[in-house]
Amino acid sequence: MELDVLGPKFRVNNTFDHIEFQNVSFTTKEKKGLKKIIDGVSGKFYSGQLSAIMGPSGAGKTSLLNVLTGYQKSGTSGIIKCNSPTKRKKGNLQYRKESCYILQDDSLPQFFTVQECMMMACNLKIANLSSKSKEFLINDILNNLNLTKSKNTRVQSLSGGQKKRLSVALELVDNPPIMFLDEPTTGLDSASTTHCVEMLKRLALGGRIIICTIHQPNARLYETFDQIYMMAKGRCVYQGASTNTVPFLSSVGLNCPQYHNPADFIMEVASGDFGDYIDVLEQAAQETKWKYVPTIRINDTRDIISDDIVYAEQSNNTLETPSEWSRFLVLLKRSAIQLYRDWTISQLKLVLHVLVGLFLGITFQSCGRDATKVFNNLGFLLCGLVYLTYTSMLPAVLKFPSELTILKKESFNNWYKLRTYYAAFLIFDIPQQILFSFVYCISSYFISDQPMEWIRFLRVLFIHVLASLSSSGFGLILGTVTDPTNGIFFGAVALALMLCVGGFLIIFTHMSNIMYLLTYISFLSFSMEGLMEAIYGYQREPLYCSEDAEYCQYLSPKLVLEDMGMNKENYWIDIAYLFGTFILFRSIAFCTLKKKLSNA
Numbered sequence: 046m047e048l049d050v051l052g053p054k055f056r057v058n059n060t061f062d063h064i065e066f067q068n069v070s071f072t073t074k075e076k077k078g079l080k081k082i083i084d085g086v087s088g089k090f091y092s093g094q095l096s097a098i099m100g101p102s103g104a105g106k107t108s109l110l111n112v113l114t115g116y117q118k119s120g121t122s123g124i125i126k127c128n129s130p131t132k133r134k135k136g137n138l139q140y141r142k143e144s145c146y147i148l149q150d151d152s153l154p155q156f157f158t159v160q161e162c163m164m165m166a167c168n169l170k171i172a173n174l175s176s177k178s179k180e181f182l183i184n185d186i187l188n189n190l191n192l193t194k195s196k197n198t199r200v201q202s203l204s205g206g207q208k209k210r211l212s213v214a215l216e217l218v219d220n221p222p223i224m225f226l227d228e229p230t231t232g233l234d235s236a237s238t239t240h241c242v243e244m245l246k247r248l249a250l251g252g253r254i255i256i257c258t259i260h261q262p263n264a265r266l267y268e269t270f271d272q273i274y275m276m277a278k279g280r281c282v283y284q285g286a287s288t289n290t291v292p293f294l295s296s297v298g299l300n301c302p303q304y305h306n307p308a309d310f311i312m313e314v315a316s317g318d319f320g321d322y323i324d325v326l327e328q329a330a331q332e333t334k335w336k337y338v339p340t341i342r343i344n345d346t347r348d349i350i351s352d353d354i355v356y357a358e359q360s361n362n363t364l365e366t367p368s369e370w371s372r373f374l375v376l377l378k379r380s381a382i383q384l385y386r387d388w389t390i391s392q393l394k395l396v397l398h399v400l401v402g403l404f405l406g407i408t409f410q411s412c413g414r415d416a417t418k419v420f421n422n423l424g425f426l427l428c429g430l431v432y433l434t435y436t437s438m439l440p441a442v443l444k445f446p447s448e449l450t451i452l453k454k455e456s457f458n459n460w461y462k463l464r465t466y467y468a469a470f471l472i473f474d475i476p477q478q479i480l481f482s483f484v485y486c487i488s489s490y491f492i493s494d495q496p497m498e499w500i501r502f503l504r505v506l507f508i509h510v511l512a513s514l515s516s517s518g519f520g521l522i523l524g525t526v527t528d529p530t531n532g533i534f535f536g537a538v539a540l541a542l543m544l545c546v547g548g549f550l551i552i553f554t555h556m557s558n559i560m561y562l563l564t565y566i567s568f569l570s571f572s573m574e575g576l577m578e579a580i581y582g583y584q585r586e587p588l589y590c591s592e593d594a595e596y597c598q599y600l601s602p603k604l605v606l607e608d609m610g611m612n613k614e615n616y617w618i619d620i621a622y623l624f625g626t627f628i629l630f631r632s633i634a635f636c637t638l639k640k641k642l643s644n645a
């Protein structure tokens with residue numbers, strides 16, 4: 046089955062004939078006051094056309110794309126209208142659904158091959174296609190984007206150009222009618238740049254509205270663009286056909302030297318190399334004779350070819366989006382594969398937990414049962430708890446910042462809802478924390494001669510799991526409210542403070558009232574209390590006192606708890622507190638992540 050995704054056969058059912066924007070502005074707040082990044086620009090982009098937004102660095106090209114896509118909301122004003130050829134009233138939702146935005150620094154999941162990325166994109170975006178049809182579709186897109194040879198290459202090994210093409214390929218799987226691309230050719234050599242622009246042109250010919258930002262194309266490439274939207278200092282200084290650039294500039298007395306690339310010339314003018322022409326050009330650009338109007342309207346050809354496709358089993362030519370539940374399963378699978386392949390977050394961590402468990406177990410050998418070593422045993426429990434909470438919290442601080450660009454791109458481009466991603470992450474994180482806590486406990490608990498009772502072991506494990514989950518939740522919050530460097534610093538300081546009021550370094554009965562109150566906000570104090578109850582509570586038999594010992598003060602486990610101010614049998618209250626903290630921290634982390642994404 047040949048699909049020819051870039052050719053005219055792979056047309057889109059574009060409900061929008063064109064995008065029109067009027068008086069669009071974007072303002073940011075600075076110390077000195079407001080800064081106008083985009084200053085009341087207007088324009089139109091048509092379906093079936095490839096349009097380029099150009100301008101000197103800092104002219105506001107990316108900002109304009111951000112506003113047009115809805116990626117940037119705060120500080121914006123103006124009207125964006127999307128006209129449907131069928132005159133149906135289409136809301137913002139439809140516009141967002143039918144458009145995709147490929148960012149300049151597009152991030153891709155590193156541990157997956159091109160084929161796997163494509164299949165995951167298909168599974169997240171399309172419900173009504175069989176696996177075989179998805180394979181056909183993927184092969185065709187990769188073939189057209191010249192990525193077939195890299196099909197089985199992992200993303201981390203792709204070249205810059207291949208990564209850009211993959212970013213486009215991923216968005217093509219559901220055939221979006223409107224595509225925004227921010228500098229798709231940056232970092233590419235001239236042959237790859239030409240290839241990329243030609244590919245975009247072919248996509249546009251399929252009935253799409255394609256808008257991209259671009260830096261100084263060569264003369265031949267410049268003419269490939271149907272429409273040029275030239276910006277300078279946040280204003281529009283030309284919008285019209287690429288072939289009209291030279292006459293337009295001549296009309297204001299700027300004559301392009303013979304054999305000079307018009308793209309270079311208009312860029313030089315916009316950069317101010319010939320003086321300040323911005324007002325004059327802005328005024329001249331308003332004249333209708335320069336304004337771009339496509340010669341072949343896409344709806345002229347729509348009827349002839351609209352039935353001509355697409356997928357074998359689709360009679361109505363529409364792609365259905367999967368349920369959030371199906372997407373949840375795909376995301377779970379993606380997390381599992383990533384965990385398996387990234388040995389630094391899985392195997393290495395597992396091995397370290399075993400080694401640290403063995404090390405602490407051996408270091409604190411016999412502390413668990415010996416009445417003369419009760420305080421050493423407190424040290425053992427404290428070391429283990431601190432180790433698990435720190436190793437859960439610090440990676441969590443980095444978790445969302447490292448995935449933020451992927452997450453923002455995928456959720457913005459309707460691959461899934463943020464809550465689906467978050468649910469998959471949560472569900473996937475819990476077994477991990479259980480596993481890591483388990484391997485630590487199993488390798489340290491018995492060697493350090495803790496009571497040989499499975500039920501006590503399980504109680505200790507339960508506390509460790511909940512402490513790890515609370516700690517990683519705390520790390521997730523930090524990672525979303527501050528930058529990673531500060532997050533790690535604040536996290537380390539917060540855990541150290543929690544440790545101070547943990548009931549260990551200063552026992553509860555020796556604390557001042559204020560300090561005692563602080564123990565209520567320290568999940569470490571509840572964890573320590575829970576551990577102590579699990580080891581010394583529940584009518585444990587007297588501890589062992591060696592014959593060499595002169596005096597065993599703590600023969601009675603109950604006395605240990607009494608002296609620590611932990612004799613109230615609070616184990617299940619501690620569990621409830623830790624569980625509540627886990628839920629609370631994860632809920633806060635979701636809200637802060639959502640806020641961070643909307644501000645990113």
Ligand SMILES: Nc1ncnc2c1ncn2[C@@H]1O[C@H](COP(=O)(O)OP(=O)(O)OP(=O)(O)O)[C@@H](O)[C@H]1O
Binds near residue numbers: 105
């Ligand atoms: N959120 C923001 N807050 C403050 N300043 C901003 C913000 N977004 C953009 N700017 C500023 O607006 C100006 C235009 O930025 P923009 O990224 O849109 O330019 P550009 O034309 O795409 O530049 P380049 O070609 O170098 O990518 C820059 O001076 C930039 O620092």
